[in-house]
Amino acid sequence: MRLGLILLCAGYVLSQFYRAFLAVLSQVLEADIGAGPDDLAFASGLWFLTFAAMQIPVGEALDRIGPRRTAAVLLALGGGGGALVFAMASAPVHVAVAMGLIGVGCSPVLMASYYIFARMFPADMFATLGAVMIGVGSVGNLAGSAPLAWAVEVFGWRESLFVLAAVSGILALGIFVTVQDPPRAEHARKGSVLDLLRLPAMWLIFPLMFVNYAPAAGLRGLWVGPYLGDVHAATSTVIGNATMIMGIAMILGTFAYGPLDRWLGTRKWVVFVGNAAGMLALFVLAAQPELGFGAAVALCAAVGLFGMSFPMLMAHGRSFIPTHLAGRGVTLMNLFGIGGVGLFQVLTGQLHAVASEIGGAPAMPYQVVFGFFAVLLLLGLAPYLLSRDRLD
Template sequence: MKTGLFLLSLAYILSQFYRAFLAVMTDVLGTDIGAAPDDLAMASGLWFLSFAAMQIPVGWALDTLGPRRTASSLLLIGGAGGALVFALASTPAHINIAMLLIGIGCSPVLMASFFVFARIYSAAMFATLASFMIGVGSFGNLAGSVPLAMAVDAFGWRETVMVLAAVTGIIAIGLFFVIEDPERIESSEGGSVLTLLKMPALWLIFPLMFVNYAPAGALRGLWIGPYVSDVFGGSAGTASLVMACAMIAGTFVYGPLDRIFGTRKWVAFGGNVIGAMFCIALGLGFATGYWEAVLLFAAVGFFGMSFPLLMAHGRAFVPAHLAGRGVTLMNLFGIGGVGLMQMISGRMHATLSVSAAAPAEPYHAIFLFLGVLVIIGLAIYAFCQDRLD
């Protein structure tokens, strides 16, 4: 299982890379195939939405087929196949198809890891293990910044993505041979996703789950590059790298805090309040220079990484025999929210850019929108029940 988890962590590094790499490739894709920022917002949104749509079938597959077949087959067909389509793209529509396929391919990777954690380790350790996996995977964010920009400059974007397709395929095949499926739990209680949807406790967590990762995911994956370039004339790669590092640090910091403070709810609540305030500060134009903007983006990334803590909070209410469906249902809300906000923010930028008096105005509207959404999610989450086991 250690080897299996190692390969799953490599696969999750790829998943994090694929969800964030468009921000750095905006210029080359615009020049070569005419992809505008709103086109890439649509493509990025399709990655998240296809990823989210797969969570229900992935949850069923994890509980019934196990993580070995589920993760390896989808990553091979969707992940490697989608990357190949991307490398051969000649229009923005091809990028949309590619990102949709890659989202499907990446959809089981993290949840397969969470399924193993939920079945093998104690509930008290879930948040720490989940944070560690996300923290390791977040190195894909790093790879999707300056290293990607350097590879594209040196070899070309098509060649770079072609190599990524091959690497994705090799890892997918490896997963089939090394993952060990945990013993299946048979329960007379039965149950399905509908069983989980009938639990009132989860409905107070879902709204924050839906919006908490949207600012960090949308800003790092799409808007940080165009914003710092258009508004300050600064390096998109450097800004993306700094924000990616902050997100990795935030993930590792959040991990043990529930056990240190004896609460999951209030750690997640406090962190999201701070993250939302930094996002709103960006929207109000508090950044007057390149590095001020980069530091604000980094703060949004750091405090916006409560995803594993919220996942652990929701998982604590889910019966063991529905662990696969439970973690994927939570993930559906988390990733689906990012995908929807990517698409909405893309339309906002396209619409507001027509009448904007300054290049920063459309971006500021997007940042304010995302920050306010988190505040709304927090207002509902404040009434949920805290649980550690």
């Protein structure tokens, strides 16, 4: 199982790469196939939306047939197939279709790991193990920055995507061979997602789950590239370096969140304070988008650092979920988390387009995007204040 978890983690590295690499490809895709920022916002949003839409069937599959077949089959067909479509793209719509397929392929990888953690490890280790998985997996975030910019410059973006398709297939095969399914949890009632939706405690967590990851993923996955290019005249190489800095901040944030619940004796307030800090960084970016380049990168990195409360928030919600619904529970929460990223990525693309048509300073459309993300966090934090803290 150790090797199986390592390969699932490698699959999550790939997932993190796929959700973040469009920021670096933005200029070359616009030049080669006419895909502008709004097209890429839609394609990036489609990745997250298809990923989210798959969470309910993935949760059902995890509880019924286990993580081995669920993760291997979807990663091979969706991840490998989607990367092939992307490599052969000749129009923006092809990129959107490819990203949708890749979203399907990546949808079970992290949740297969979380299902194993929930079923086979002590409850008080869930947040730490989840944070380690996301932190190590976030190496893909880094690979989708400066290293990808170098690969595109040396080999070309199409050739890079063909390699990624092969890597997806090889990883899927490895997961199928090495991952072991936990014993099935027997229960008098099979249960369903509706049982989870009847838990009052979850409805104070869902709103923040819906918005907490959207700003960090949105900026790192797309907006930081066009923002630095349009407002600060950054080149592709400079954008690659800046996105790598933000990616490192996100990794550090993930590992920092991981053990804090056990150290401080609270999950709720770790999550609340972290998201409030990220919200303040977004409000500063919205108010002063033309700050110096260094300050702009630092604020984007702060959004990434404080925006990685996902595993801690998952652990908070997991503490209210019955064992026999573990698969459906973690995937339902992931549906809210990733679905929010997808929805708000599409919405910010529309907001950016409308603001661009109005005219004004180049920074104005990005002020709208940053302000929108800040308000989302504010709306998610309000009901979370009423939630019940829980560590078991």
